[in-house]
Amino acid sequence: MTDFRPTTLIAAAIFAAVFIWTAPAVLAADIEAGKRKAETCAACHGLSGNSTDPAIPSIAGQPAQFISTQLYFFREGSRKNAQMLAIASNLKNADLNDLAAYFSVQKAAPAKTLAPEKIETGKRLSQQFNCVACHGATLLGQQHIPRLAGQHAEYLRTQLRGFQAGTRFDMDGNMTSAARALPAAEIDVLADYLASLGTP
Amino acid sequence: MSTRIILFAALLSAVVTAPAYAQQAPAAPAAAAPAPSWQQGRSNEQASSTLHPFAPHMTGRPAKDLPIDKLKVPAGFKVEVWADDVPEARSLALGSKGTVFVSNRNAKSVYAIVDKNGKREVKTLLKGLNTPNGIVFDKGTLYVAERHQITRYDDIENNLDNAPAPKLVVGNLDPQNQPGHFWKFLAMGPDGKLYYNVGAPGNIVMPSYFQATISRVDIKTGVVEEYAHGVRNSVGFTWHPVTKALWFTEHGRDWISDDLPNDELNTAPRKGMNFGYPYCHQGDLLDPEFGKNKSCAEFTGPVQKLGPHIAPLGLRFYTGKMFPAEYKNNLFIAMHGSWNRTTKHGYNIMRVVLDKNGKAAKYEPFLEGFLTDNKGDPPMWGRPVDVMQMADGAMLFTDDYNGIVYRISYKKK
Numbered sequence: 001m002t003d004f005r006p007t008t009l010i011a012a013a014i015f016a017a018v019f020i021w022t023a024p025a026v027l028a029a030d031i032e033a034g035k036r037k038a039e040t041c042a043a044c045h046g047l048s049g050n051s052t053d054p055a056i057p058s059i060a061g062q063p064a065q066f067i068s069t070q071l072y073f074f075r076e077g078s079r080k081n082a083q084m085l086a087i088a089s090n091l092k093n094a095d096l097n098d099l100a101a102y103f104s105v106q107k108a109a110p111a112k113t114l115a116p117e118k119i120e121t122g123k124r125l126s127q128q129f130n131c132v133a134c135h136g137a138t139l140l141g142q143q144h145i146p147r148l149a150g151q152h153a154e155y156l157r158t159q160l161r162g163f164q165a166g167t168r169f170d171m172d173g174n175m176t177s178a179a180r181a182l183p184a185a186e187i188d189v190l191a192d193y194l195a196s197l198g199t200p
Numbered sequence: 201m202s203t204r205i206i207l208f209a210a211l212l213s214a215v216v217t218a219p220a221y222a223q224q225a226p227a228a229p230a231a232a233a234p235a236p237s238w239q240q241g242r243s244n245e246q247a248s249s250t251l252h253p254f255a256p257h258m259t260g261r262p263a264k265d266l267p268i269d270k271l272k273v274p275a276g277f278k279v280e281v282w283a284d285d286v287p288e289a290r291s292l293a294l295g296s297k298g299t300v301f302v303s304n305r306n307a308k309s310v311y312a313i314v315d316k317n318g319k320r321e322v323k324t325l326l327k328g329l330n331t332p333n334g335i336v337f338d339k340g341t342l343y344v345a346e347r348h349q350i351t352r353y354d355d356i357e358n359n360l361d362n363a364p365a366p367k368l369v370v371g372n373l374d375p376q377n378q379p380g381h382f383w384k385f386l387a388m389g390p391d392g393k394l395y396y397n398v399g400a401p402g403n404i405v406m407p408s409y410f411q412a413t414i415s416r417v418d419i420k421t422g423v424v425e426e427y428a429h430g431v432r433n434s435v436g437f438t439w440h441p442v443t444k445a446l447w448f449t450e451h452g453r454d455w456i457s458d459d460l461p462n463d464e465l466n467t468a469p470r471k472g473m474n475f476g477y478p479y480c481h482q483g484d485l486l487d488p489e490f491g492k493n494k495s496c497a498e499f500t501g502p503v504q505k506l507g508p509h510i511a512p513l514g515l516r517f518y519t520g521k522m523f524p525a526e527y528k529n530n531l532f533i534a535m536h537g538s539w540n541r542t543t544k545h546g547y548n549i550m551r552v553v554l555d556k557n558g559k560a561a562k563y564e565p566f567l568e569g570f571l572t573d574n575k576g577d578p579p580m581w582g583r584p585v586d587v588m589q590m591a592d593g594a595m596l597f598t599d600d601y602n603g604i605v606y607r608i609s610y611k612k613k
Binding site: 030065068069071072073076093094096097100127130132133134142143144171172173174176177179180181 | 232233234235236237238239247248249250252253254255257258259260261262265285287306307308379577578
């Protein structure tokens with residue numbers, strides 16, 4: 001009955017990855033404006049969006065829609081974080097779009113290295129628990145879905161545990177469902193694996 | 201509170217028992233969560249599918265950044281941006297003094313758009329609402345359908361800068377905080393009652409007794425009655441200008457195949473009709489699971505099959521004088537798209553011409569151009585949600601992906 005052809009899906013996934021890459025649909029003016037507005041962000045995230053504190057996410061090279069959407073949910077108080085609420089509450093939608101445009105074109109810092117056997121396990125988990133279905137075959141994120149490749153492992157662990165506990169805001173229930181399927185003992189290796197993946 | 205304690209306990213038990221996982225084959229932790237509603241009903245083979253719904257740009261995208269000139273309408277018609285910076289623009293309602301009200305879902309607000317000194321101004325009229333998708337204006341009052349209640353804001357057009365406190369029309373519409381299709385469409389019937397949908401709590405599940413219905417409420421007494429049954433989810437209904445019969449769009453289930461089932465255009469001229477969900481889809485396709493031992497013959501089928509996964513939303517009959525005569529009493533339907541198929545279609549406004557017997561004689565595109573790559577992800581740059589006729593006969597439609605309201609007009613040569 002079903003009409004799903006694996007080859008088509010793989011082709012679609014590859015196409016999606018290429019498409020996202022080659023089409024950062026942002027205007028130069030937005031990026032420049034975003035850079036000027038990014039000073040407050042730089043204190044914690046770094047000027048290029050590569051934070052040095054592993055508890056603070058890397059936002060360099062994240063999909064623009066992901067950044068603007070998260071800023072929006074911080075501002076509206078849906079995703080709870082006192083510091084981000086304070087910062088975002090003074091920003092208008094146009095500011096959020098400018099910041100998203102700026103950080104989305106910054107280059108992510110090189111990934112951490114990881115032992116080969118951990119890479120094997122992590123890769124298996126990322127497929128078994130369907131991370132790749134939404135975050136993309138190379139886990140670079142797409143649209144409103146974040147890049148996981150090269151993200152700080154500590155930050156990823158905190159988010160996954162938050163989703164499991166139901167304390168992390170989840171717009172559509174996808175991550176709560178995905179994270180609760182994940183055995184607690186597997187979170188560490190999965191997070192380390194994701195942190196070890198390179199970004200272009 | 202109790203939910204939190206349960207979640208915490210579950211997490212704690214998962215953490216405490218964590219070392220055991222190291223020695224065992226992978227097993228599900230204690231606190232399994234149901235699949236998100238859009239994934240519900242997938243086969244095992246479909247679990248790794250990359251098909252997914254598309255999220256709107258919550259901050260909106262300015263029209264100047266978008267290829268507006270790619271939008272196409274028939275010869276003589278013109279489409280233009282009427283207002284942008286209306287994030288997640290969903291349902292439309294028109295005030296008697298010309299105010300255009302626009303709802304949303306995730307953005308929790310209702311906007312009012314007014315012309316002030318020749319400039320169009322978008323005001324955030326209401327804030328902090330719970331999924332306020334449904335709005336309708338009638339006799340000076342704005343009615344708002346949130347997921348759990350319908351409220352009224354009286355004399356609203358004289359109070360656009362200071363909206364009055366809402367009065368409850370009917371509450372307790374979502375006693376179980378249902379998953380799935382919990383947002384509501386709202387329309388005022390010719391009988392003076394408010395009509396709203398209660399969607400199915402998942403993709404393909406057995407609904408409880410008042411779910412998968414179009415219901416109506418008497419605004420004076422608050423008494424509710426179910427009007428139509430077996431409606432998986434309708435996010436658009438209207439009444440025929442001559443026959444006064446109810447017409448509505450309905451979304452079919454997902455995860456059967458790319459081409460099945462079709463979404464539906466239905467009519468329910470009387471109370472008590474059943475449109476088949478979850479047993480029968482598109483009037484002639486028994487559900488692989490729920491349809492066993494059932495027959496489609498006992499249900500009402502669609503007037504028009506609209507196409508699989510095309511996601512029909514708002515619809516209105518055209519009764520204005522601006523469009524050419526052959527458009528009179530035609531039906532226009534906003535198609536939100538088709539995430540659940542490998543080759544995308546829709547993201548347009550379709551025109552339905554009905555014959556004297558109320559059958560669809562013609563079903564054709566009216567506005568196109570949002571779909572740019574039918575294998576792309578995303579395949580489109582905008583998504584129509586609702587259509588509405590203005591006093592001058594022009595048509596407005598919303599696009600929640602970008603937060604834009606567009607205007608379609610016609611000029612005789």
